[in-house]
Amino acid sequence: MYYLGVDVGSVSTDLVLLNQNKQVVEKLYLRTKGKPIAAVQEGFRMLKNKYGNSEILAAGTTGSGRQIASTLIGADAVKNEITAHAVAALDTDGDVRTIIEIGGQDSKIIVLKNGIVTDFAMNTVCAAGTGSFLDRQAERLEIPIEAFGDYALKANSYVRIAGRCAVFAESDMIHKQQLGYNEGEIIRGLCHALVRNYLNNVAKGKEIKDKIFFQGGVAANKGMKAAFEESLGIQVVIPEHYNMMGAIGAAIIAKEKVEKAGKTNFKGFDLADSVFQSKSFECEGCSNGCEVVNIQENENVIGCFGDRCGKWGSKLAM
């Protein structure tokens, strides 16, 4: 018997199955590539042959695509990423006081006290310092993103790079490259710039207390971990399932919900074979002109999103 958690993020779509002791038995890390439905379907295709529909006791979704994913799979719980990450971290280690989470499009800090979230913050309008930015720089330097951390660790010193803005950071890096610094020094400098930006921007005014969890996709980058430890002077812990924490949290929350409700809404793995189509149109009901997206499964409309008034979204009782 398992609990399913799905985290549809901007860069990756993560699926986990937890057993009844909340241990991870299956984890899938897929690239979303702007197609959340296809990513979830791909994940389900992989799970379908190994697990039966009735083996899933509860399903939860999180991430920026949580609504669409919930409609798709029939989720029991739809939770924001902050709560999901906090729940997963606390389940891993009850002593966590600070969570640094850096994902594809956003970065967050979550402050915990006595097992509850007491404060949090997210990056505002700039995506400098997030996974997408690192991805882009790796691509530009022609270094696989997986090796980014090793390059940083190999460098003995680092160059200073402006971290406040992604565009400035990039031009600064180009300048430093032109001056002849090696890649390692530049990448290490970039890690420091991102950490500086995170601490001054996202974590501004927040008390960062031990024990610190570093999670989200960017935690795979050893250079970032080292830069955080150097700046904070405290050891930073990367949990085993650092890139799955959102999905794990969603699964745990769904488990709790179903234990109260008694039954799951999970639609089963068969959606892997369904044909999904999304059509968008501009609603002409009022002057708002909302861009409404309409998701169809085998030509049946299963969900509508994007309307401000609820005219389309509420028609379908989920």
Add this chain to the structure above:
Amino acid sequence: MFLAYFLQTGQEYFNVANLYKEVFMKVGIPKGLLYENYQPFFHTFFEELGAELIVSPDTNKDILDKGVKYCVDEACLPVKVFHGHVASIKDKCDLIVIPRIMQLRKREFICPKFCGLPEMVISSIPEMPDTTLEPIYAASNEKLFQWAKVTGKQVTNNRSRIQKAFEAAVENQANHKMGFDDRDTKLKVALSGHPYNIYDNYLNMNLIRKLKKLGVGVVTEEFIDDEIKDRETSKLYKKPFWSFARNNYAFTSHAASKGIVNGIIYISSFACGIDSVVIDLVQHNIGDFPLLVLKIDEHTGEAGLDTRIEAFVDMLERRSS
């Protein structure tokens, strides 16, 4: 005798012109910036002067698009949206009201963008009709009447009518009540920020409705009286320069220290200079009392906003239980 005749017909001529002006004058009122706050005043004043009012619709996508298209890029979203409101009605009216609000309370001012608002709009939007230009000093009725005198003349030459319209406008304005007071809800937040961010449901992506849907009550600064505000701001090392800084600082400070709400949501337009100072002051003042700062800009995707609100409400629920 010739002279007398001339004077008489001249007089008549002017009266006819006046009549024409009053009956056919179409006055446009953009529903942007502080419209919600001073709607009764402007409506009554121009209606009493005999003008036909053309009010722009509630902010919508078209208005936002027009605003972004015409306005200078550095302006904040509410100012851009104001441009959109003007653009949406400019071809339908003879005169557009662009309130150059300088002052609402003595020795306090408001955002500098308001001081140059008419010029900003006129130079950005092509083929503008006439606009009001006179600055508004609303610290006292005497000062405010200066605006009415000059602006009224753009509609009518009848001085006593201007006087009467002004009096009626002031009276209606005095009865205007705004704000939310859900202090009796179990879970509630203090909603702080500039009024145009709080009351424009398009700009703030239906924030208030979203909160209510989550079962959270909303309390706004209108329920804190001036005495309390003065007391709260007297703790600052310097009297606040801006009226909205005073309101928001005093309100959040009072709400947090008296525990009348579970948390504070501060809604702020990206690049707002005043908020950049006030939010820092507020954060510093309230210590670890829950505060969520929401930045709004042109994006229409609501996922980011929803995530923040939901997480904040989750947090408040868990903290209070």
